[in-house]
Amino acid sequence: MKKNVLIAGVGGQGGLSLSRIIAVAAVRSGYRARTGETLGMAQRGGSVFSYVRFGEDVMGPLIEEGGADVLLGLEPLEAARAYKYVSEKTLAVIDPTPRPTIFNISGKEEYPNVEELLDIIKKRVKELYTVKARDIAKELGSARSANLVLLARYLRIEQVLSSNVVKEAIFEVLGEKKGELASRIFEEALKRFS
Amino acid sequence: MQTVGKKLALMGNEAIAYGALEAGTSVVTGYPGTPSSEVLETIFYLIKRYNVKIPYAEWSINERVAFEVGLGAALAGARSLVTMKAPGANVASDPMFSAAYCGTNAGLLVLVADDPGPHTTQTEQDSRWYGDLMKLPVIEPSSPQEAHDFTIRGMELSEEIGLPIILRTTTRVNHAVGDVEVGEFKTMEYEFSFKYEPSRFVRAFMPWNRGRHKWVLEKLSEVEDKAKDLNQWIGTGEKGVITAGAAYNYVMEVIKERGVEDEYSVLKLGLIHPPPRNLLKEFLSSVKEVTVVEEIDPYLEEKVKFLAHEWRLNVEVRGKQEGILREVGELDPGSVKRALFEREAIEVEEISLPRRPPPMCPGCPHIGSFYSILRGIRKAGYKKDQIPIFGDIGCYALSLNPPFEAIWTEHSMGASISMAAGIKAAGFDIPSIAVIGDSTFFHAGIPGLIDAVNKGLDILVFILDNGTVAMTGHQSTPAYEISESGRRLKPISIEELVKAVGVDHVAVVDPYDLKSCTEKVAEFLKLKGVKVIIAKRECAILQSRRGIEKVYRVIPEKCTNCLVCTKLLGCPALLPVDGKITIIEEECIGCSLCAQVCPYNAIVEVRKK
Numbered sequence: 111m112k113k114n115v116l117i118a119g120v121g122g123q124g125g126l127s128l129s130r131i132i133a134v135a136a137v138r139s140g141y142r143a144r145t146g147e148t149l150g151m152a153q154r155g156g157s158v159f160s161y162v163r164f165g166e167d168v169m170g171p172l173i174e175e176g177g178a179d180v181l182l183g184l185e186p187l188e189a190a191r192a193y194k195y196v197s198e199k200t201l202a203v204i205d206p207t208p209r210p211t212i213f214n215i216s217g218k219e220e221y222p223n224v225e226e227l228l229d230i231i232k233k234r235v236k237e238l239y240t241v242k243a244r245d246i247a248k249e250l251g252s253a254r255s256a257n258l259v260l261l262a263r264y265l266r267i268e269q270v271l272s273s274n275v276v277k278e279a280i281f282e283v284l285g286e287k288k289g290e291l292a293s294r295i296f297e298e299a300l301k302r303f304s
Numbered sequence: 305m306q307t308v309g310k311k312l313a314l315m316g317n318e319a320i321a322y323g324a325l326e327a328g329t330s331v332v333t334g335y336p337g338t339p340s341s342e343v344l345e346t347i348f349y350l351i352k353r354y355n356v357k358i359p360y361a362e363w364s365i366n367e368r369v370a371f372e373v374g375l376g377a378a379l380a381g382a383r384s385l386v387t388m389k390a391p392g393a394n395v396a397s398d399p400m401f402s403a404a405y406c407g408t409n410a411g412l413l414v415l416v417a418d419d420p421g422p423h424t425t426q427t428e429q430d431s432r433w434y435g436d437l438m439k440l441p442v443i444e445p446s447s448p449q450e451a452h453d454f455t456i457r458g459m460e461l462s463e464e465i466g467l468p469i470i471l472r473t474t475t476r477v478n479h480a481v482g483d484v485e486v487g488e489f490k491t492m493e494y495e496f497s498f499k500y501e502p503s504r505f506v507r508a509f510m511p512w513n514r515g516r517h518k519w520v521l522e523k524l525s526e527v528e529d530k531a532k533d534l535n536q537w538i539g540t541g542e543k544g545v546i547t548a549g550a551a552y553n554y555v556m557e558v559i560k561e562r563g564v565e566d567e568y569s570v571l572k573l574g575l576i577h578p579p580p581r582n583l584l585k586e587f588l589s590s591v592k593e594v595t596v597v598e599e600i601d602p603y604l605e606e607k608v609k610f611l612a613h614e615w616r617l618n619v620e621v622r623g624k625q626e627g628i629l630r631e632v633g634e635l636d637p638g639s640v641k642r643a644l645f646e647r648e649a650i651e652v653e654e655i656s657l658p659r660r661p662p663p664m665c666p667g668c669p670h671i672g673s674f675y676s677i678l679r680g681i682r683k684a685g686y687k688k689d690q691i692p693i694f695g696d697i698g699c700y701a702l703s704l705n706p707p708f709e710a711i712w713t714e715h716s717m718g719a720s721i722s723m724a725a726g727i728k729a730a731g732f733d734i735p736s737i738a739v740i741g742d743s744t745f746f747h748a749g750i751p752g753l754i755d756a757v758n759k760g761l762d763i764l765v766f767i768l769d770n771g772t773v774a775m776t777g778h779q780s781t782p783a784y785e786i787s788e789s790g791r792r793l794k795p796i797s798i799e800e801l802v803k804a805v806g807v808d809h810v811a812v813v814d815p816y817d818l819k820s821c822t823e824k825v826a827e828f829l830k831l832k833g834v835k836v837i838i839a840k841r842e843c844a845i846l847q848s849r850r851g852i853e854k855v856y857r858v859i860p861e862k863c864t865n866c867l868v869c870t871k872l873l874g875c876p877a878l879l880p881v882d883g884k885i886t887i888i889e890e891e892c893i894g895c896s897l898c899a900q901v902c903p904y905n906a907i908v909e910v911r912k913k
Contacts, residue, residue, distance in 0.1 A: 120660065121662055129481070130313070130481060133313045133481045133482075134313040136313075137311060137312070137313040137483045138313075142482070142483050143313060143481065143482060143483055144480055144481065144482050145315075145480060145481040145482075146476055146479060146480050147479060148421075148423065154662055154663075154665055154845075155660075155662040155663045155665070155876055156660055156661055156662030157659075157660045167560075169447070169552075169553035169554075169556055169557050170476070170550065170553030170554050170557055170637060171476055171480040171481075171482075171550075171553075172476065172554070172636045172637060173637075174636060174637040174638040174641070175636075175638050177637070187657065187658065187660065188660070190655075190657055191657050193655055210879065210880070211658060211659070211660045211661075211663075212660075212661060212662075212663040212705050212706060212874055212876070213658065213659070213706060214880070215663065215870050215874055215875075215876060215878060215879070215880065216706040216707040216870060216871055216874045217867055217870060217871050217880070218706050219658055221658075222657070222658060230655060253890065
């Protein structure tokens with residue numbers, strides 16, 4: 111077994127924590143794991159790709175072009191930006207809720223058409239699922255857990271990590287306090303997608 | 305400790321911190337810089353979590369000071385670790401050169417984190433060359449586990465050889481999370497070992513310097529033998545690959561994936577400098593051809609070609625100089641695959657998508673500062689493009705993006721002040737502005753300011769004082785009262801420091817008060833002499849972590865959709881939806897800037913319960 115997961119999102123959406131949670135869960139499940147990330151520039155609000163690779167034998171943190179088994183997109187423009195990494199073997203789960211860029215906010219550019227963005231991925235992958243992860247997470251208690259709602263959606267399609275191990279990993283990465291709410295949202299989301 | 309022998313999912317930098325504590329490191333210091341900062345942060349975390357007793361774990365004012373503190377501590381007998389990003393090594397380089405001549409008593413490891421890509425660094429510097437220049441050994445891990453192991457081994461090796469060692473890493477090791485087996489933390493007992501020995505420590509007498517130069521060359525000749533365990537030779541095939549660091553992983557993965565392990569011999573170097581000559585000779589003699597796969601410069605490639613020539617070996621050596629791997633940007637499995645099996649770079653189809661550079665955070669005090677600087681320039685009777693704004697390293701470099709497009713330069717730590725002074729030195733009678741953050745000012749801005757005052761180069765220095773090293777994750781500055789490790793600090797006041805230097809006009813302003821901030825900029829631009837404006841307001845992220853008391857809301861009936869607020873401020877909490885402005889409540893920190901610029905008083909304060 112080997113899974114190459116690419117998480118695409120905007121800095122601050124929880125992509126990095128999600129990659130860490132998956133890595134911790136994978137190591138706790140006895141796999142080898144590697145993560146890496148590609149940041150736009152500073153910390154918040156820029157494009158961020160996070161890579162997680164886990165399985166019996168993984169070494170480097172990067173995924174090669176066309177090499178993603180899974181694309182978790184926290185935002186449609188950022189998911190579209192991952193087009194080089196997906197292929198006909200890829201399973202994509204994307205939140206279609208747009209986050210405007212600084213050019214949109216300052217009135218210099220219009221945000222692209224969301225359907226067109228999703229199409230970039232759709233025509234390249236095996237299957238594309240959209241899920242309003244942010245809205246669901248907000249409804250369940252915190253928009254910050256949109257990342258875990260996406261993960262829950264994916265794990266309902268491919269049960270590659272057990273939900274208990276993921277919950278342990280959530281606590282390890284986020285700490286007791288934040289982990290409490292986040293793991294509950296994860297659990298609720300799993301139920302919702304069953 | 306409860307983690308002994310356990311496999312943890314650790315980031316390379318976290319693994320280095322675990323390794324340092326397992327090696328009994330007693331002094332840890334450095335200056336924050338991506339991708340190196342998490343080493344000290346993890347040390348602070350581990351100190352608290354496991355109640356580890358360590359004499360000194362603190363951030364330094366800059367990398368040079370950090371290295372000198374580490375050197376002094378290591379000469380006194382304490383194992384020391386100093387951390388920095390690649391440009392930090394340039395700052396620390398002066399004392400590092402001399403350190404090769406005096407050597408060390410206890411282990412002294414200098415982490416230098418390079419950033420192929422680059423992802424978060426001004427240059428794609430390959431710090432391996434420092435090994436040759438400084439005459440210091442360089443070792444390089446390829447994974448988080450090796451980052452851990454090489455930290456321990458490097459500390460021992462430094463002590464065995466008597467030289468500081470550079471632990472060179474790249475982003476794909478520092479920031480990669482992997483499974484790492486950790487051991488037990490160790491506290492080292494040590495005695496005061498610094499002795500009066502002027503020929504070793506005083507660089508003022510030239511014959512001693514020649515003697516020490518000879519000494520360090522002899523020391524370097526011992527390294528290969530002592531560091532044998534750092535290198536790995538895999539396979540017996542006729543096709544050779546020489547590699548190091550993160551690139552090693554890509555090499556092994558693509559060879560395995562293709563199922564051609566039998567055809568290849570891979571030499572992975574953990575010891576980078578001095579090059580392990582005996583091992584290389586044996587390897588080069590055993591293969592017919594060699595591809596050198598490494599990040600950034602063709603560093604090993606040049607050495608290997610040189611050695612092959614020196615030994616008159618009939619082996620073909622290929623790498624970046626033949627164009628089969630790129631020198632610009634980082635490597636990945638795809639590029640290594642092409643280099644090994646197809647030997648030509650393929651251009652992948654490009655789709656053009658809108659860029660998403662990071663904006664300033666909602667409520668960032670720098671938004672107020674840049675609004676005021678640009679307004680102040682106009683108020684003083686100038687056009688925006690008439691007055692150069694010299695930027696510096698920190699979050700405020702984001703002012704390069706809309707709506708401000710403010711800074712003309714972002715060069716190197718502290719350069720804003722001295723480059724701004726350079727305009728005046730060249731004799732131009734136009735105002736010259738430097739913008740610099742508080743930590744960057746402490747790090748390297750002070751000498752430039754002293755020189756400007758001393759030489760009468762009348763610049764305006766705008767210090768963006770958000771009270772922290774924000775961009776790298778909110779590390780302490782010399783203005784803190786308590787450090788991350790719990791040490792009571794004597795806070796240094798920027799205002800008093802600036803006044804003591806003799807700056808002609810000093811003002812402290814609140815960047816959340818746009819009117820007075822703008823007026824002060826306009827006023828100071830017209831004055832002769834060196835002027836300093838300190839814009840003081842805590843980083844927005846720290847404010848929001850402490851809790852927000854009020855937010856702002858748009859009254860839809862009053863909002864005329866003029867978009868003045870978004871176009872002037874670019875605050876990410878202001879969201880234009882179908883031409884109408886809304887404020888994302890969970891993002892707003894209540895800075896009031898949008899309410900101040902709204903021409904229709906359509907934005908109002910709402911107290912949070």
